[in-house]
Amino acid sequence: MVSFLSSGMLESMTREDLIRYIEILSKNFLTIDGYWFLGVEEKFGIEAAIDLDRRAWEQYAVSEAKRIKELLGIAEGTLADLERALHLICLAPSSGVKTELLDGRLVMTVTKCRPQRARTRDGRGEFACKPVGFAHLSTFAKTINPRFETRCIFAPPDPHPDGLWCRWEFSVKKNE
Numbered sequence: 001m002v003s004f005l006s007s008g009m010l011e012s013m014t015r016e017d018l019i020r021y022i023e024i025l026s027k028n029f030l031t032i033d034g035y036w037f038l039g040v041e042e043k044f045g046i047e048a049a050i051d052l053d054r055r056a057w058e059q060y061a062v063s064e065a066k067r068i069k070e071l072l073g074i075a076e077g078t079l080a081d082l083e084r085a086l087h088l089i090c091l092a093p094s095s096g097v098k099t100e101l102l103d104g105r106l107v108m109t110v111t112k113c114r115p116q117r118a119r120t121r122d123g124r125g126e127f128a129c130k131p132v133g134f135a136h137l138s139t140f141a142k143t144i145n146p147r148f149e150t151r152c153i154f155a156p157p158d159p160h161p162d163g164l165w166c167r168w169e170f171s172v173k174k175n176e
Helices: 015-044 046-072 079-086 114-121 130-144
Strands: 097-102 105-110 148-154 166-172
Touching: 015 046, 015 114, 046 079, 046 130, 079 097, 079 105, 079 130, 079 166, 130 148, 130 166
Parallel strands: none
Antiparallel strands: 097 105, 105 166, 148 166
16 A cells, blocks of 8 residues: 555655645645534534634644644744744635734734635625634744734724735733
8 A cells, every 4th residue: 555655746746736735735724624614603603613613723723833833943932933833824825824023023914814705705794703813823822932922903803904804913921
């Protein structure tokens, strides 16, 4: 029996095909999450779906951050490290994630939110994803460095500019 990795499949792919494959994996991850969410929403309602989604993303964030932290060799966990790590979260390759380091803080913006775009395209409207995003991103950041604090600048249900779905700010908690 030949496994995927031992078959040489990844090793034989071009750099461009590997990048496209990573984007496909990101889309696939968000697709299965979206179908799961819709199933819960249809059976139990939007509030239950958001609550369960929030809990799942919070737990997932710990595993995701630990794996990325190891991959990048992050020890201390600076804002620059967090910036690098955020570009590797599952949703980043297909969500137009942009980051900027500004005066001792890191700002991350999502410009192409696939789940929200799919919901609005299908006539379901935006859903209040702010608690889910906060659970994921704050837990992810704290796993990189427990001193990181996360603040939501805007995320649905908040009003947001066209072409921008959510914006988050990360900073380092000052020693007390």
